[in-house]
Amino acid sequence: MPLFLPHFNLQKLNTLAVPAVANFYVAVHDDDELREALTFACTENLPLLVLGGGSNIVLRADFPGVVIQLKSQGKEVVAEDEHFVWLKVAAGENWHHLVEYTLDNALYGLENLSLIPGSVGAAPIQNIGAYGVEVKDLITELSALEIRSGIVVNFTNESCRFDYRDSIFKQALKDQYVITSVTFRLRKTAQLNLSYPALRDTLAGLDNPSPQAVSEAVIGIRQSKLPDPALTPNVGSFFKNPIINLAQLQVLRTTYPDIVSYPVDTVRVKLAAGWLIDRAGWRGKEAAGAKVHAQQALVLTNPDRASGARVLALAELIQQSVRAQFGVTLEMEPRVYP
Ligand code: FAD
Numbered sequence: 303m304p305l306f307l308p309h310f311n312l313q314k315l316n317t318l319a320v321p322a323v324a325n326f327y328v329a330v331h332d333d334d335e336l337r338e339a340l341t342f343a344c345t346e347n348l349p350l351l352v353l354g355g356g357s358n359i360v361l362r363a364d365f366p367g368v369v370i371q372l373k374s375q376g377k378e379v380v381a382e383d384e385h386f387v388w389l390k391v392a393a394g395e396n397w398h399h400l401v402e403y404t405l406d407n408a409l410y411g412l413e414n415l416s417l418i419p420g421s422v423g424a425a426p427i428q429n430i431g432a433y434g435v436e437v438k439d440l441i442t443e444l445s446a447l448e449i450r451s452g453i454v455v456n457f458t459n460e461s462c463r464f465d466y467r468d469s470i471f472k473q474a475l476k477d478q479y480v481i482t483s484v485t486f487r488l489r490k491t492a493q494l495n496l497s498y499p500a501l502r503d504t505l506a507g508l509d510n511p512s513p514q515a516v517s518e519a520v521i522g523i524r525q526s527k528l529p530d531p532a533l534t535p536n537v538g539s540f541f542k543n544p545i546i547n548l549a550q551l552q553v554l555r556t557t558y559p560d561i562v563s564y565p566v567d568t569v570r571v572k573l574a575a576g577w578l579i580d581r582a583g584w585r586g587k588e589a590a591g592a593k594v595h596a597q598q599a600l601v602l603t604n605p606d607r608a609s610g611a612r613v614l615a616l617a618e619l620i621q622q623s624v625r626a627q628f629g630v631t632l633e634m635e636p637r638v639y640p
Pocket residue numbers: 317351352353354355356357358359372393418419420421422423424425427428429430431432479480481482528529530531536537538539637
């Protein structure tokens with residue numbers, strides 16, 4: 303039986319370091335403990351928060367329910383051929399430790415996703431991405447336990463309906479499954495993705511960079527512009543990059559010829575949300591007790607460990623001013639609880 307801890311302080315379990323208390327906290331290490339925790343929440347009629355590393359949530363207030371943190375560990379090679387290895391990884395594993403493990407074992411594909419905080423189980427939820435690689439490019443399938451029935455179901459890559467920072471687990475199946483393991487197809491011979499200028503420029507001096515060099519370059523760039531959550535609480539990008547029509551971009555270009563955009567398909571483009579926030583005058587600014595990061599305006603920080611409500615108040619001000627100036631709506635990336 304897992305241990306249910308009442309009146310549990312969550313401040314150390316969310317990287318924004320928001321002070322908040324949960325009615326109950328329980329750490330689970332396998333599917334049976336997870337089922338017991340779910341049964342408890344159901345019997346007590348309490349809401350659930352499934353927690354990994356807490357690096358993509360905002361606790362607006364105390365959580366009036368059960369926080370279930372996944373602590374399951376394990377990696378297993380489930381198949382192999384001449385070119386690939388299929389590695390099944392437990393949801394509770396730390397994401398960056400997995401990236402390091404794959405590189406140490408000459409398994410490639412995750413190098414651009416180095417140093418992303420959080421757990422393996424959360425990675426598919428928003429289809430984590432960085433430097434031109436999304437985790438959907440590597441996932442072949444995953445296992446998830448249905449909250450209602452306790453039954454474990456396999457999802458193929460296609461059935462996860464991955465999209466830009468999105469999946470079926472944030473849409474039609476929101477709050478219905480707990481991801482318990484993820485299977486990755488990793489290459490035995492590296493095929494590097496150096497499409498992002500910052501990465502290409504950092505590696506420009508190397509003739510034939512290794513995947514380890516790519517990982518080190520990603521770590522170096524990230525450390526130079528992103529605040530370390532252990533020192534300066536944050537949840538990474540606070541907003542998604544908005545996707546708009548080409549026609550809307552043409553209109554914006556007449557006033558802002560230097561607006562930063564990237565093609566999505568023949569009719570849509572992705573705007574850099576950080577650029578919009580910067581041009582709206584928010585870079586380095588402080589309001590409501592929270593701050594806009596000076597090196598990357600897309601990141602909000604919480605240096606004084608203020609309440610989630612205060613961080614959300616700053617986010618709201620930013621959304622309002624970007625909407626007023628550019629006519630573009632910024633959608634928040636982290637999930638807000640309760
Ligand atoms: P949590 O914050 O614990 O949970 C996030 C959501 O997923 C919650 O709704 C939770 O209920 C749900 N969830 C978690 N685990 C499970 C599970 N096993 N089953 C079902 N639901 C689950 N993200 C990127 O995409 N790219 C980046 O480059 C990136 N860089 C970041 C840099 C910094 C400094 C920080 C602080 C964050 C960054 N992020 C980035 C955001 C974040 O790290 C990722 O979204 C990460 O996958 C969240 O993992 P977590 O375990 O902390 O999730």
